[in-house]
Amino acid sequence: MTTTLETPQVLTDSEVEEFWEQGYLLVRGVLSRDEAAYYRDLILDLVPRNLIIPEHWHAADGRIKPMVSADNQTWDTPELLPLWANEKLYHVAAQLLRSPRLRSFDGSLGVTLRNDVHRDSALSQTLHIDASVPRDVDNFLLTLEEVQLGGCFYFNDVLPEGGGIHVVPGGHRIVAEEAKAHPQGRHLHDDWKRITHLKSVEVTGEAGDFALLHHLMPHGASHNRHSTPRVAQFLRYVREDHPHGAGKRPATAYNERQLAAVGPLGRKLLGVDPW
Ligand SMILES: O=C(O)CCC(=O)C(=O)O
Numbered sequence: 247m248t249t250t251l252e253t254p255q256v257l258t259d260s261e262v263e264e265f266w267e268q269g270y271l272l273v274r275g276v277l278s279r280d281e282a283a284y285y286r287d288l289i290l291d292l293v294p295r296n297l298i299i300p301e302h303w304h305a306a307d308g309r310i311k312p313m314v315s316a317d318n319q320t321w322d323t324p325e326l327l328p329l330w331a332n333e334k335l336y337h338v339a340a341q342l343l344r345s346p347r348l349r350s351f352d353g354s355l356g357v358t359l360r361n362d363v364h365r366d367s368a369l370s371q372t373l374h375i376d377a378s379v380p381r382d383v384d385n386f387l388l389t390l391e392e393v394q395l396g397g398c399f400y401f402n403d404v405l406p407e408g409g410g411i412h413v414v415p416g417g418h419r420i421v422a423e424e425a426k427a428h429p430q431g432r433h434l435h436d437d438w439k440r441i442t443h444l445k446s447v448e449v450t451g452e453a454g455d456f457a458l459l460h461h462l463m464p465h466g467a468s469h470n471r472h473s474t475p476r477v478a479q480f481l482r483y484v485r486e487d488h489p490h491g492a493g494k495r496p497a498t499a500y501n502e503r504q505l506a507a508v509g510p511l512g513r514k515l516l517g518v519d520p521w
């Protein structure tokens with residue numbers, strides 16, 4: 247039996263148009279300021295107060311990426327999982343992907359501290375895409391089913407030069423065009439991990455906003471020139487019928503505490519319960 251699921255249209259037509267045109271959209275006020283502060287503190291509390299950064303965490307140019315283990319960046323703790331199933335963000339993703347049957351995944355974290363050097367560049371990371379399209383396929387399908395919506399929650403106000411994620415306005419269309427024109431388009435620019443020919447802008451925002459990116463959007467981390475750390479969590483949404491099965495994990499990956507924390511919507515988004 248298939249159930250009919252309604253998707254409330256939370257974005258205006260012009261926001262939907264802006265997303266497909268520009269390849270990104272700042273979704274404002276997904277969390278209240280209080281909620282954002284709560285998650286900011288939860289993430290900052292992962293950082294040891296003696297500032298001994300664990301060996302397996304990443305740290306570069308003031309950007310600290312807490313890692314669960316050397317090869318696992320996914321913080322799916324009961325405390326953080328509710329963000330994966332945020333109802334407003336889910337409705338935005340369902341509206342854009344034109345399907346209520348989605349998966350959410352990733353859950354990696356980033357804390358960008360003030361960095362005073364490398365003044366010649368705003369970026370602290372080469373522009374790249376994180377498309378959830380295997381790197382051994384020769385090209386993108388460029389279908390709606392293949393689209394992954396990714397991006398990050400800002401848990402603090404991100405002012406200009408505050409470490410906001412950089413994007414290339416309209417860049418997802420440039421990537422699609424370049425890839426389509428080449429028989430092995432997936433492999434251009436080191437599988438799109440080294441994009442050096444495009445210019446980016448910073449996405450500023452307020453605590454509780456979500457910077458939503460098309461999966462073909464070239465993006466990269468930037469330096470934070472302010473005292474306030476930029477605290478972010480990265481999430482991705484795909485349709486359940488994603489052609490490469492992005493974000494699939496066995497239902498047994500989660501314990502009782504995680505499942506209780508994530509709630510009924512989350513259980514579906516994690517693939518534990520059917521839609
Ligand atoms: O921290 C950021 O703003 C972006 C990080 C990113 O895109 C990545 O690590 O893949």
Ligand SMILES: [Fe+2]
Nearest residue numbers: 374375376465
């Ligand atoms: Fe990235």
